[in-house]
Amino acid sequence: MNEYEKEEPASRRDFLCGAAQQAAGAAIILAFGEQLVAFSEAAAGETAATAEASAGVPYDPLKHRYLYLIDVAKCIGCGACVRACALENDVPDNHFRTWVERYMVSRTGEVTTDSPNGGKDGFEPLLTGQDITKAFFVPKLCNHCSQSPCVQLCPVGASYRSPDGLILVDEKRCIGCGYCVQACPYGSRFIHPETHTASKCTLCYHRITKGMLPACVQACPTGARRFGDTQRPGDEVTEIVASSPVRILKPEMNTEPNCYYLGLSQEVR
């Protein structure tokens, strides 16, 4: 639309990229290189599972037990996970199987939290008018609790915990009473506006049973979201959860989540 667009990209680039910028770029690569490794490892784990799947071994839910790990320090709040989830699972607008929250904490302890459209469109800069000393993004999704209140409270056995450790909703049995939505302390469930049944994260069951990654994990560009299987020998996520200071959300609810957080700050609820 203007001359800027018509200009030769290469020359412009040479002009712009000063030495200082390049140095900064190098530092960034170093800092985030670790994440590239993390991602390729996740991919390697997946390849092993895919190999098994393609070798014609039928999926046995009794041989898997999944867990999820979120590294808060790596989340850049891009919302790629929310968009990928919505596309993969046909999530209706204004409802979320996963979302990203932004926390901004001031020196005096004022907490400003937001999640515009669940973080689906990313985040805009936000002026709180306060001296922000701590700010971070927190991805959220169903915690697939081992002691899940939603399954306990489902009157008809439509919500259940599968042998591989996932909380799922049988769309053909659900009566749409909404009790599970009330019971979930994490706000992970909603009543689907079209099916009128409870809907929630399935950890992309249709993908993971074929050896693929959940859409959100695959979409995460920084490795903030990781997916593991405690039954897989040498599983890295299992190892991190077993050996690192991880936290869970709302431990006072005693729901025993299978979604763990690294570097979670106490403001998060």
Next chain:
Amino acid sequence: MSHALTGYLFPNDVHILWSLMIVMYPYITGLVAGAFIVSSLYHVFGRTELRPVARLSMSASLAFLLVATLPLLFHLGHPERSLNIVITPHFTSAMAAFGLIYTLYLTLLVLEIWLVYRKDIILTASRSRGLKRWIFATMALGVYDISEEALRVDRRVITVLAALGIPAACILHGYVGFMFGSVKANYWWSTPLMPVIFLFSAVMSGMAMVIILYLILMRFANRPIDPDCVQSLARWLWLFVVMTVTMEMLEIVTLAYERNEEWVVIAPLLNTKLAFSFVVVQVVFGSLIPILLLGIVVLMQPFLTSPLRNTITFIASLILLIQVFAMRWNVVIGGQIFSKSLSGFRESYHPQLLEKEGILSAVLIFIVPFVFLALFNKFLPLYGDAPETKAATTEEG
């Protein structure tokens, strides 16, 4: 560090999911349980002065029980699957007990009413002809035995059923309270006091409804109002109001005093979104005024004329019906106003007139039991004296 309320809601927590229909449900089951307790005061506890309302309260209980499931069906995303709750009841869920408790209670109530009215049914059958005779003969199950011996057996069974009905009514409504009280994720609902509060306010609303029905029915039937009956109902009602309000306040005072995490959301909730429906309607208008009015009836009995007593009791009962509705509203809607993020409030809930779960549906559902009662009254009078039960006879003797 303090968690200031900055208005963040979990993105799935935007709408109020449980609507006016879910307010109606505990309200109606409360009337069911409460009215039944009134009839049991006569049949089991021998309060003979309540004999004029024994039949009425039992029939009212049944009339409301028959529509108790309607608000739920209006609310469900898949009402056609509602029977799943009986086909595969998941008994770790309080809600799953619904089918069993409802069936049990309905059976008890129908049996009891059948026995209470059996003599009338048989007399009607023998007096009428054609279809009416056939219907009433079927209702009598083809047995026309109204000998003194048979009626004595009936009375004994009625007493047993009424006695069994008390725990059944308590379970029916206590379980509704438990359904809310056991949701640990919701700080406004989660308290062991919830079933007890529900139960007591249920008895309160049931009694108030029986008083109103009795006074109106007597006026329309042009029959004398029994002053002892009204005086006794007012006294019982006063007791239950005092106990209910005590527990409702106890819950708030405990929350306020302990100042746990939940108070961070509940205090602003009561100060803003629930200020009118809780503080004004439920506590000041709905509780204090009836306590004073009924207090006058109870304490100043010798100085009151019958019409004055009836009027005061009627007004107090009407206010209490509003109080209990406000209480259900404040529990059901209030509990959904704050997000589980504990740092933000949803938009206030205003039911629409014409939506599926809206005001018109609620009003229509609430009218049906009165239509049932009017129909019932046409064939089997509600004000007829109930047979004396064993307990009542003993008391008199």
Next chain:
Amino acid sequence: MEHTKHLWRAFLILLVLGVAGIFVRHFLIPESFGEQGFYRYTSLGEFKEKPVIHGAVGSCTSCHQEIADTKTAGKHASVSCEVCHAPESVHAAGGQKIADMPTNPSHTLCATCHQFLEARPKEFPQVDVTQHLIDLGVMAKGEAIPDGACIVCHQPHTL
């Protein structure tokens, strides 16, 4: 006992209703219910059958090895192709191209990751997009950001 005929009839009716209820219920319980727990086990299979929208890791590589190699050598190596483009299923099915893969040249796409935000990790490359373009003289203060402003200088694949 005499004079209890009506009670026995009532009892019998309740008994018949009760037994009939239990009988009917038995046939309404779905198959596979209770096989592994209090749920319909076959519903697990139904979840497996849902369509896969995003391709597996590396599925783009089978056709686009060259771009993949370039990208893997650059800073966007860990960014899945589908994040910036679209899910594989809109573009290919059964190894065949079914539609063009969309490209999004808008600066808003870049900004979702690289707009400066206080909550982003400090070491992550980010910039105040508007200020950056003003500093470079691309646009004046108050103007709208021109379409494709970022990719004029920054090539997402070769970075």
